[in-house]
Amino acid sequence: MGKKVAFMAVLIVALAAIGITAGLVARSRTSKAPSGTWNSNAIAGSFAAIHVQEADSANAAILFLFDLDNRSGADYTLTGGPNLIVMGRLKSTGSLSPESKYHLASAVFLPAGNRTRITIETSQPFRWPAQMDAGAEAQFRQMVTRSISDLGGFVLFDPATHYQIELPGSWPPTGEGASVTSN
8 A cells, every 4th residue: 555655646746747847838838929919908098189389489299198098907107218119000001100209298107997198299390479360370280280191190019018009090180179288
C-alpha cells in the first residue's frame, strides 16, 4: 500500500507540474497579442462640441470636445505627449492621417464605468477683428470650415495599454456649431 500511495503522490505532482507549465505557456501566448492588434472596445468616444478661442491676436485655438466612456472595467489615465498618437480620420477616404498639429489639451482620468470629457486642441492662423460683425463672422466660419473640411474625426492610439479610441467627427459641416470665446 505504501508504494501505491507514493506512486500516486509522484503521479499527482507530475501531472500538476505539467498542467502548470502548459497553463503558463498558453497564458504567455495569449498575453502577447500581435503588435498590430489594438483594443478598440475599451474606451468609446462621442463628439460634444467645437469651441474656438483667441490664442493671441494672430491665432485661434480650435478645441474639439469629446466625451469618453470607459468600458474597460478598470480606471484609465489618458496622457498626452509622445506616449499618445493622435491621428485624423479623413472623410474622403476613411484613411488615417498623422496629425501632429493636434494634441490632447490635458491629462484625463477616466474612472471605470464613467464618462469624462476631453479636449483635442490645435491652433490656426486667424486675425481677430476688433468687433465680431457679419464679415468677421464669415471669416471665422471659413477658418473653422477649412480646419474640418476633410476631417471625419480623430483616432487616439495609446501604446502603453494598446487602446484605440475612436473620436467620430459628427460636427456640423460648415462650423455652425462652433462657439467663440475671447481671452
